[in-house]
Amino acid sequence: MAKSPTEDENRRLLRARDAVDRDFAKPLDVPALARVALMSPAHFSRRFRLAFGETPHRYLQRRRIERACAMLRDTGATVTAIALAVGFDSFGTFSRTFTAIIGRSPTRYRADTAPFHAPVCFVKSWTRPAGADRAVSDKPGPPQRP
Incomplete structure (x- = not known):
């Protein structure tokens, strides 16, 4: 069984995670983050x-x-332009990854989250990607449109 990271390791891991949060659109890989x-x-x-x-x-x-x-949700940029802006090299990889994490295609996501009057905190909650502790089916969604 692996022992827990030390305080110094935790600090260095947080530094790497902060680098991902800050530079997510840049080409990052495990060796670069490990450095x-x-x-x-x-x-x-x-x-x-x-x-x-x-x-x-x-x-x-x-x-x-x-x-x-x-x-x-917030821009009219094309899906391909968004894919490139967030750091994906190809639309296909972006679309496949987006669908795996969100549960629907980027185009369908945009249509489903078209502006309607709801507090921002609700929209963020409804559209938050599933993480390690949150399954796609566990997410409440926005009200269905008629």
Whole structure:
């Protein structure tokens, strides 16, 4: 059984997670994040998953998809432009990842979250991507339109 990360390791892991949060649109990979955390890539991946409940790659994908959701809701940019803006190299990879995390295609998501009058906190709750602790089917959704 793996022992818990030390306080110093936790601080370095948080530094790497902050780098993902800040630079999600840039090309990031496990070796680059491991360098930020001053760890080997394999050790970093194990410790990151232990500390945050998901792999570094999955965390990066979720952050990119969260940002894409906001852009799909709040801008008129094309889906392809949004995919490139959040750090995906191709529309196909973006669409496949988006559908796997959100449960519907980016185009369908945009149609389903078209502006209607609801408090921002509700919209964010309804559209938050599923994480390690939250299944897609557990999310309440917005009211259905007639």
